[in-house]
Amino acid sequence: MAQRIVVIGGGGGGLGAAGGAKAVDPGASVTVFTEFEDVAYSPCGIPFVHGKEIPSFEALFLADKQAYVDAGIDIHYNTTVSSIDVNARTVEVVGKGTVPYDSLVIATGFSYADPGVPGADLDGLYYVKNIRSAMEWDKRLDSVKKAVVLEAGPLGIEMATALAHRGIETHIVDPNPWVLGELCDPDIAELVQESWTEMGVQMHWNTKLNAFLGDDAGSVRGVDTSAGVIDCDLVVVATHKEPNSALAVAAGIKTGSTGGLIVDSSMHTSAPGVWACGDVCELPHQLGGLPLQGLTGSHAYAQGKVAGANAAGGSREYQPVYVPWGMVAGKWMIGGVALGETAATALGMPYVVGAADGISRARYYPGVKKVRVKLLAEPGSLRLIGAQMAGGEGIKERADFLGVAVKKGLTLRDLATMENVYSPPIGALNEPIAVAAQNALAALAKGK
Amino acid sequence: MAQRIVVIGGGGGGLGAAGGAKAVDPGASVTVFTEFEDVAYSPCGIPFVHGKEIPSFEALFLADKQAYVDAGIDIHYNTTVSSIDVNARTVEVVGKGTVPYDSLVIATGFSYADPGVPGADLDGLYYVKNIRSAMEWDKRLDSVKKAVVLEAGPLGIEMATALAHRGIETHIVDPNPWVLGELCDPDIAELVQESWTEMGVQMHWNTKLNAFLGDDAGSVRGVDTSAGVIDCDLVVVATHKEPNSALAVAAGIKTGSTGGLIVDSSMHTSAPGVWACGDVCELPHQLGGLPLQGLTGSHAYAQGKVAGANAAGGSREYQPVYVPWGMVAGKWMIGGVALGETAATALGMPYVVGAADGISRARYYPGVKKVRVKLLAEPGSLRLIGAQMAGGEGIKERADFLGVAVKKGLTLRDLATMENVYSPPIGALNEPIAVAAQNALAALAKGK
Numbered sequence: 001m002a003q004r005i006v007v008i009g010g011g012g013g014g015l016g017a018a019g020g021a022k023a024v025d026p027g028a029s030v031t032v033f034t035e036f037e038d039v040a041y042s043p044c045g046i047p048f049v050h051g052k053e054i055p056s057f058e059a060l061f062l063a064d065k066q067a068y069v070d071a072g073i074d075i076h077y078n079t080t081v082s083s084i085d086v087n088a089r090t091v092e093v094v095g096k097g098t099v100p101y102d103s104l105v106i107a108t109g110f111s112y113a114d115p116g117v118p119g120a121d122l123d124g125l126y127y128v129k130n131i132r133s134a135m136e137w138d139k140r141l142d143s144v145k146k147a148v149v150l151e152a153g154p155l156g157i158e159m160a161t162a163l164a165h166r167g168i169e170t171h172i173v174d175p176n177p178w179v180l181g182e183l184c185d186p187d188i189a190e191l192v193q194e195s196w197t198e199m200g201v202q203m204h205w206n207t208k209l210n211a212f213l214g215d216d217a218g219s220v221r222g223v224d225t226s227a228g229v230i231d232c233d234l235v236v237v238a239t240h241k242e243p244n245s246a247l248a249v250a251a252g253i254k255t256g257s258t259g260g261l262i263v264d265s266s267m268h269t270s271a272p273g274v275w276a277c278g279d280v281c282e283l284p285h286q287l288g289g290l291p292l293q294g295l296t297g298s299h300a301y302a303q304g305k306v307a308g309a310n311a312a313g314g315s316r317e318y319q320p321v322y323v324p325w326g327m328v329a330g331k332w333m334i335g336g337v338a339l340g341e342t343a344a345t346a347l348g349m350p351y352v353v354g355a356a357d358g359i360s361r362a363r364y365y366p367g368v369k370k371v372r373v374k375l376l377a378e379p380g381s382l383r384l385i386g387a388q389m390a391g392g393e394g395i396k397e398r399a400d401f402l403g404v405a406v407k408k409g410l411t412l413r414d415l416a417t418m419e420n421v422y423s424p425p426i427g428a429l430n431e432p433i434a435v436a437a438q439n440a441l442a443a444l445a446k447g448k
Numbered sequence: 449m450a451q452r453i454v455v456i457g458g459g460g461g462g463l464g465a466a467g468g469a470k471a472v473d474p475g476a477s478v479t480v481f482t483e484f485e486d487v488a489y490s491p492c493g494i495p496f497v498h499g500k501e502i503p504s505f506e507a508l509f510l511a512d513k514q515a516y517v518d519a520g521i522d523i524h525y526n527t528t529v530s531s532i533d534v535n536a537r538t539v540e541v542v543g544k545g546t547v548p549y550d551s552l553v554i555a556t557g558f559s560y561a562d563p564g565v566p567g568a569d570l571d572g573l574y575y576v577k578n579i580r581s582a583m584e585w586d587k588r589l590d591s592v593k594k595a596v597v598l599e600a601g602p603l604g605i606e607m608a609t610a611l612a613h614r615g616i617e618t619h620i621v622d623p624n625p626w627v628l629g630e631l632c633d634p635d636i637a638e639l640v641q642e643s644w645t646e647m648g649v650q651m652h653w654n655t656k657l658n659a660f661l662g663d664d665a666g667s668v669r670g671v672d673t674s675a676g677v678i679d680c681d682l683v684v685v686a687t688h689k690e691p692n693s694a695l696a697v698a699a700g701i702k703t704g705s706t707g708g709l710i711v712d713s714s715m716h717t718s719a720p721g722v723w724a725c726g727d728v729c730e731l732p733h734q735l736g737g738l739p740l741q742g743l744t745g746s747h748a749y750a751q752g753k754v755a756g757a758n759a760a761g762g763s764r765e766y767q768p769v770y771v772p773w774g775m776v777a778g779k780w781m782i783g784g785v786a787l788g789e790t791a792a793t794a795l796g797m798p799y800v801v802g803a804a805d806g807i808s809r810a811r812y813y814p815g816v817k818k819v820r821v822k823l824l825a826e827p828g829s830l831r832l833i834g835a836q837m838a839g840g841e842g843i844k845e846r847a848d849f850l851g852v853a854v855k856k857g858l859t860l861r862d863l864a865t866m867e868n869v870y871s872p873p874i875g876a877l878n879e880p881i882a883v884a885a886q887n888a889l890a891a892l893a894k895g896k
Contacts, residue, residue: 042810042812042872042877044810044870044871044872045810045812045813045872048813048872048873053813053814053873054812054813054814054872059812060812296869296870296871297870297877298867298868298869298870298877298878299867301877302867319865319867321867322867323867324867324868324869325869326869326871326874326875327871327873327874328871328873328874333874335869362490362492362493364490364493364502364507364508365493365496365501365502366501366502394842394844394845395874396842396868396869396871396874396875397842397845397846397849397875398845399869400849400866400867400868400869400875400879400881401845401848401849401852403866403867403868404849404853404858404862404863404866405852407862407866407867408856408858408862410852410856414852414855414856415852417767418848418851418852418855419746419747419750419767419769419770419771419772419848419851419855420746420772420844420848420851421744421746421772421773421774421783421844421847421848422492422744422745422746423492423744423774423775423776423844424490424492424493424496424502425496425501425775425776426774426775426776426781426783426843426844427774427844427845427848429490429745429746429749430746431848433848
């Protein structure tokens with residue numbers, strides 16, 4: 001009899017798992033339950049449709065439903081799993097009853113943290129997630145004059161940039177002292193915030209939300225904050241991503257300090273025959289020991305492939321994560337990997353640092369952009385422990401590179417002596433990564 | 449008494465050496481002799497001014513002459529060194545007599561290989577090199593209708609692209625079967641050549657030059673080739689770069705198989721107290737043992753800094769070279785590092801290979817471009833030995849990364865499991881480098 005693999009969740013993690021399972025065992029019965037009416041679209045693209053950089057939501061769909069049928073993956077849409085019995089190896093599916101499994105993959109994703117203030121039931125609070133609701137909200141945005149974006153994390157950054165680009169008066173309210181406050185350093189945040197000012201975005205840092213304020217009709221009309229009242233027609237609630245772990249917790253599966261499901265390197269949970277992937281689980285971070293939860297769609301998909309392959313009898317490992325990150329913020333790209341100065345300081349990790357303001361092409365070539373690079377290394381060994389960057393080109397590619405550099409234990413000396421392509425339209429004489437490393441070494445030499 | 453450091457040559461290597469020497473010993477007397485009337489401009493930018501991508505030649509100048517005076521570097525323009533006496537430690541300078549040195553740096557650069565056919569004395573043969581002559585040739589280009597570019601090496605590629613961009617009917621004549629025939633593989637060349645066809649460039653591969661053809665006034669009117677006569681008003685002679693080593697050879701300094709001066713890792717030549725850098729010298733190549741000569745301005749400058757620092761009493765090493773390369777070719781960027789399939793095959797080196805056609809941003813994000821990546825690795829160990837790429841974005845940054853990957857001995861497994869930034873405007877879900885490595889591993893697994 002074909003082995004029965006059940007996947008809960010139809011996002012990047014769940015579909016990665018379904019595909020991973022089929023790749024290992026094409027004869028397996030693979031069933032996916034999702035609460036939504038679609039799978040296989042790119043939620044990461046939603047802010048850019050709102051910002052009118054992308055012309056339509058239709059572009060975000062990756063594959064049609066028939067493609068999954070053809071691949072032998074049985075997807076049940078608009079379907080809720082209400083409980084898991086890890087001993088009986090069954091799930092309860094609303095309207096369908098008890099469904100047995102041999103292996104289960106939990107990919108239930110995240111929800112935005114509850115702001116925990118009055119007024120959360122008002123109309124006009126937008127939690128960006130589902131593409132069908134994004135289509136409805138997009139129509140509403142045509143009549144919005146003033147918007148508040150609550151918290152400047154990755155989604156908040158993209159939404160604030162998008163709303164400003166669309167011509168809406170946009171306010172950011174965030175309890176941190178600068179953009180992406182837990183991840184990003186102030187010298188990187190500075191460029192983003194300057195460009196937001198140019199775009200007319202009003203920033204309210206170190207500011208706590210007290211309440212959402214509504215009118216008699218029950219629509220949001222403003223927010224009350226520690227810095228006063230800000231009027232608005234819409235609030236984008238872009239708070240921290242919290243794992244949707246309730247279903248797994250009720251089944252007795254163990255969670256870690258972030259609330260995410262604990263998994264081993266095979267993405268297996270504490271329950272026999274149960275794997276997990278994506279935003280519902282937490283992963284050990286290789287630097288500083290901090291567990292990580294709420295990474296990107298790319299991580300969810302890669303984890304899903306590993307979880308699904310192993311659920312089908314494979315033996316794959318998910319590699320430790322150093323999390324190269326990057327995004328467009330205001331008029332810049334920002335990015336990095338592992339620890340910045342803010343995070344290293346918070347963790348009490350000592351570091352040496354080198355930075356450089358370089359350029360992306362020959363200084364005389366049209367389209368040349370600034371590239372700011374900062375590198376952090378362990379004192380003594382000079383092994384790279386992190387990087388932060390802001391610039392106009394090539395930030396994603398450099399972040400990917402530096403992610404591998406951290407993982408493989410490369411040092412500032414390795415980076416200081418790296419060769420680089422010099423060609424006026426695509427690369428400057430000096431690579432900013434190399435110059436940042438050289439600057440760090442020069443500062444250390446002077447200090448001796 | 450201050451030590452006397454003499455530098456012959458005012459290009460990237462020579463000025464790198466002058467600066468490197470002053471950095472180690474600010475009190476040293478540093479003298480530079482150059483045959484040209486300028487230093488410190490970017491010759492690499494010349495094709496792009498001809499192509500009208502860059503508005504003027506003035507943009508290419510990096511520093512004014514006063515900046516060198518202020519830095520304590522004594523530059524003699526329009527000045528020829530006619531001989532070196534390595535025993536007496538002197539150079540003969542035309543019009544100035546005998547000049548003594550304690551340390552000498554030879555940075556005499558390259559000349560284009562003589563095509564060795566009749567008609568080389570005709571007017572209308574353009575050897576791209578000096579900025580003053582480029583300014584004169586640029587005026588002539590306004591009246592050129594048809595041009596031939598002789599050989600599709602790096603400069604020939606840039607010049608053919610530039611002339612086509614300027615609206616001149618452009619022909620490429622090259623003895624190789626495809627563009628950049630010794631370095632580049634046909635699957636990469638293919639994209640470039642397709643785009644040249646779109647731009648109206650006519651390519652004549654496997655074609656040997658027999659003669660330059662002129663009119664009675666002594667101006668070039670065509671080229672005679674193994675594929676017939678091609679009419680033209682101008683020929684860009686972009687043949688192989690040969691080391692300008694005659695001065696050093698006459699002084700008894702040793703050369704290698706390429707004709708370049710042999711240097712050790714400190715950039716020291718066979719003569720006591722004499723260093724060399726840039727296109728005049730040859731370097732060991734770390735893969736395949738092939739010596740390399742005629743690299744880029746970026747290499748020349750980095751070598752110059754090492755040579756100059758050591759000439760002033762320092763002890764720096766120039767790192768082995770893996771030569772990440774990249775350029776704009778037609779409508780694409782191409783690039784790579786170390787060995788491609790063509791070079792590995794020519795050297796008799798076994799390899800395994802994996803390739804992927806990926807994209808540079810989310811597939812629905814405006815401006816998304818193709819990124820083709822091919823990786824070569826040593827069988828068994830799967831250590832990376834080279835890469836070739838073509839694409840529309842991020843080729844230089846990926847080539848830099850893969851250069852470090854080759855140097856540090858990273859394997860296809862390391863690249864297959866690399867993390868990558870996914871953010872719709874700047875990076876796709878799957879990094880093409882990782883997919884190419886995964887494809888290589890999958891093919892190997894099937895073969896077993």
